[in-house]
Amino acid sequence: MAFVREAVAHELHGATFHSFVAPSSGSRELCAWRLEVAGGTAGVEHRVSREEVVLLISGELEVAVDGVPGTLRPGEVAFVPAGATFRVDNTSGDAATAWVTTSVGLQATMPDGSSISPPWTR
Secondary structure: OOOOOOOEEEEEOOEEEEEEEOHHHOOOOEEEEEEEEOOOEOOOOEEEOOOEEEEEEEOOEEEEEOOEEEEEOOOOEEEEOOOOEEEEEEOOOOOEEEEEEEEOOOOEEOOOOOEEOOHHHO
């Protein structure tokens, strides 16, 4: 059994990704991180190559999956299918925190067609 006590933080598009589980920490199949989104942060729509599950812990987030908008409140989950477009905005004045899981190998295709392999999934 492995315990991860310290996360590695990464900053991207105004959000902080605290990576707890990834291949770099010994995982072969799963990635998990705590996402912190400051109030007033507009996200960037991207297409995901793997399924993602976003569980909101605190605050409130506006999300869109394949263009369908919704509001996440604490305890609610957004499921993002592989191949879907996804966007997260925090339109409130308060920070929001979520727990996100996916499988190893996630890539995100950005609006300009470029692709990234986020460091918190490697």
